[in-house]
Amino acid sequence: MRSMVLTGLACIVAAPALAQSPAPAVSLDALVQDVIANNPERQFYRRQIDTAGVERDAAGRWADPEAVVEFGQRRAQDVNLGNVTGEGQTYAVSVVQPIEFGGRIALRRAIAERQVSLARIGLQQFDATLAARVRSLGYGLFAADEKAGAAREVANRMRTLARTILARDPAGPSPALEAASLQASAIGAERTAATADADANAMLYELNQLRGAPFAARIRIIRPDTSLPAIGSSQTLAANATENNFELKALRVQFEQQGLRVDLARKARLPNVSVGPYFDRARSDIRETNYGVRLSTSIPLWNRQAGDVAIEQGRQAQANATLINAERRIAREVFDQAAQYEAKREALTRWDGNPPQRFAQAAADADRNYRLGAIPLTTYTQMQQAYIDATNAVLDTRREAIAALLQLRALNGGNGLAR
Template identity: 35%
Template sequence: MAQMWTACRWFGLISAPSSHHCIITMKPHYLPFLLLTFGKAISTSQAAPPVNIDSLVATAVDKNPERLHYIAQIEAAYATFKSSGKLANPELGTQIGRKTSQDGSFRAEGAAWSVSLSQTFEWPGRIGLRKAIANKDLELAQLGLQQFTAALTARVRTLAFKTFAGKERETAAREVADRFQSLREVLVQRDSAGLTPKLELRVIEATTLTLRRQAADTALEQKKSLIELNLLLGRPAGNELAIQAPAFALVRLPPQNQLMKLARAHNFEMKIKTAELEQQGFHVALRKNERFPAITVSPMYSQEKAGATDRIVGVGISIPLPLWNRNEANLATSQAKQRQAEAMLRAATIDLEKDIAIAAATYDARREEIGDWKPESIDAFREAAALADKHYRQGAVASAIYLELQQKYLDAVDTLLSAKAEAMEARLHLEELTGSSLDLSKTSTFKKAAR
């Protein structure tokens, strides 16, 4: 409204203002500016609508700057793969000089020169092994991008729910703190003769301060989650963001053996460890192949002219003799790394089974806990807290019951939101571990319970 008043006064659209009304004089040539100013004032006064978590995930995947690192890795690995199957460049050699020929009293001089072209041919199978190794590098780079995208998706969902839950906790804490503050102002105005009213007033004041601190701490935690979320979305850290109440299905999980089957087939860490083991197998085969020499073929032509002209055309072949170095050290190193890759794959399988068991147990425990809640439970606690406040002011409810009910309302909100957060984190972790979607987007019957 301040923008509207200033614009009207500046362009003479308002005259003779009073405390209750003003006279508006319409000037047509100022009408477009006035409409623009009014529209801006109205649009800035409206809060941004809540954002769906799925849209946040899509934005993060599209704009997160760290993905560029993995994309660049894929491009580098692809460039290496394209060049891995090519032969070494041929070498061109030339020689030029002067020849002197003498036979008794006969002496002749002339130019002498030669040219050769050398091409090295690898032992059969060597180039194919190098291509296989480069192909595994490309596969590992692609798996790295997929793994990062999955981790980014889970992190955005987790932070979005933490931001939403923090806002809900802060709202509930401020609601009760405002209620206590209002009650304190009423009690101060009353006649507080006697010890009990004074003590009750002090309890109300102390509880108000505690709740204010609780609301401030909750707001700080919510702000921390929002800052990290904004950075993952590629936005300024201080951007405000309203998030819709998330919904996810509290369905039963598949049996653990089925989860492990999914994980062995789709888990990114298992895929990476398997690809690394296969790549080490190619390295071992390459080192064995490198014990056999490469062959260099060198066709050549030379000409010498000293009296007579001599021309030579031939082909040279050179093969290194493996007398002192048979590539045994490199072979032993590659075999040791292959054994390491096998051990890492076995260890990753054990860790994967442990992580799946813990995440599934956590999800089932929180799912059972949330199942005990009714959709209207939070609303019922909120209404009971408000009703207790009303009757306490009338003297119909004891202070102990009043204080306990207000605290239990806050505890109920925190308990439900914490259970939902742990269930969501466990479910998202299971999705990462199994590399499969577990239908998190289905509507939960408890969607309204946290509001």
């Protein structure tokens, strides 16, 4: 009993330490792998591939045989004499196998094969889109933490300085007013940090949703590679996207599939032939048995399939129009994202010398010089705010550039874009 109490007390004492343990640090690559492995929605796409495979196997099979059983009464009568020569029960059994001609089974199997291809393209597109979203959210989470850290650093510096000023012997109203100004500026910096924390929480909750983790689970993103590679011209990118884009691949497969449906509708006019053995027996004064092979078919006289052919041809024309429109839309999106990426990349190139670190050092120098009385309060507060603004500007611009780059990769089928 005493050991159980001690164990319980040890758990109570250790609980706060566990609650305050730092969030695990993960890289963007590891985060993407984690999400793809554990995303619940991804299982649906894998199931679609299995379902399409079953449909493909079923499409290549023959139709089920048909069994016919007949019961009745038999009565034989001599036409010349008018008397009944035989009377009794009769029954017949036949089993026939429908046989299709014109390659309709092969056409149905080809249509089902396209359905398997569509399911695989859907999974690839989902993985590429999911990976791009995770990387965008992961970098956004890292940037939000960086912005919150810079704002809190400035706020703590200002509040510490304000307390130092108030602790001295005030010589007139200036020290108190300067302390109030510093505290007001600290409130603004803390609001910036709170906004960044709120953004980080929103992105963290979405990441946890995507990876199937508890919403309260905390993670920390290891500083990612923020290099922005040079990309090709918009015309080259649009041409590559036309070839590699998952949506366009799916639409092309659907167009091919619809063409096969048109062919299948045309072949439907060819008659089916059902062939199989039959057995017929009659019981009367004379037992009569008949057996042989039964052959049946339809006569395509009225061409009722013409309406089905016209419907499938209309759907084929619609699929072609959808494909052309999608090619134009995706090319426009490529041009748009490429322009945004180049604009952000050019801006970051102009901001050489790593501005956040440079302004962080300038803010620290301003704090030291203000304490020495070398600069006025206005210069001090301007440098602190400039540090926050520069950090936010660089992080936001880089995040927007990375988002545009990820979108370009998704439009290009998840392929790289470097020259």
